[in-house]
Amino acid sequence: MIKLEKYIVCRYNIFMKKDTIHSFVLIFIFSFTAAQAEIIPLQNLNYDDDNYNILSNATITSKNRMIKGIRKEEYTTLDIYRYTVKVHEDIWTIIAKTSLNIDTIATLNRYDFIGMVQEGKKVFLPDTLGIFFDSNTYEKHELAVRYSVKEEDILLIEDPLNKENTLYFLPETELSFLERTYIRGVVFHAPLMGAQTSGYGERIDPFVNEMTFHGGVDISSKEGKVVRASRGGKIFYADVSNGYGNLVILQHELGYYTLYGHLQEISVEKDEIVETGQAIGKVGMTGRTTGPHLHFEIRRYNQQLNPENIPLFLEHKADMQ
DSSP states (O other), rough: OOOOOOOOOOOOOOSSSHHHHHHHHHHHHHHHHHOOOOOOEEHHHHHHHHHHHHHHHHHHHHHHHHHHHHOOOOOOOOOOOEEETTTTTHHHHHHHHHHHOOHHHHHHHHHHHHGGGTTTOEEESSOOOEEEEETTTHHHHHHHHHHHHGGOOOOOEEETTTEEEEEEETTOOOOOHHHHHHTTTTTTOOOOOOSSOOSSSEEEOTTSSEEEEEEEEEEEEOOOOOOOOOOOOEEEEEEOHHHHHOEEEEEEEEGEEEEEEEEEEEEOOOOEOOOOEEEEEEOOSSSSSSSSSSEEEEEEEEEEEOOOGGGTGGGOOOOOO
């Protein structure tokens, strides 16, 4: 849905009656609101569901335009469908049955990693392929330049996740290879092989015996075992940090960071460039901890992300000792 951000007040004849002006403004606003699209419920991803047939036909047409490199003369507002993921379904099931792609589904639903598409979760599916960005974070001109599209082709739509927010929609446009790779999670390798003793989310804090939020995963291992960079990047921080103890923070592309806490020792320095799999420290129990382990986090623009949403994350074992 397109959201009106500003009202433009024109000069009216001084003799025009106030009631007439008010009526005109009300009619204008009502007409604009009536043109907004609604969220359409989708019960099944099969031909028994009429809404699925409409969605499928539209997305196939959109996908074919992208394959052929053909763009519409004008892009208008799009329809968005709401679907609840069923048992044994994931993002690949949805892509196969709707002809949408990772870029479209992930950016509209704000999925950091594709593993966030899980049974019982609601997912929003547009009838046109493309990519979505928060209008409070990005400028339209910036997006037009970055993705080589015309500004007039970029639509402003209501955010289905938050009605008070708006998104920019770039129809039939794709993310870069690197952006898509981050969403798939394949850029991150496990920094350490070991038993995961605590996951991401709410848990009982062992020190205060109360529910608290845990912003990463804990991987248990013996003291002194080498911890390696989950992905190459620049050392943003390498020092002591309160409850984290000896902490290394690695800065990556696109606003991503990885954090490695409770280290026995740190083997890198601030501003150093490291490669994926390079040793950056050793497992310890510095800071606020009950035993030797690595506390590992992934963040984007300081927002903590759930590493457990990366498919087969702990299977990325490249040269771990």
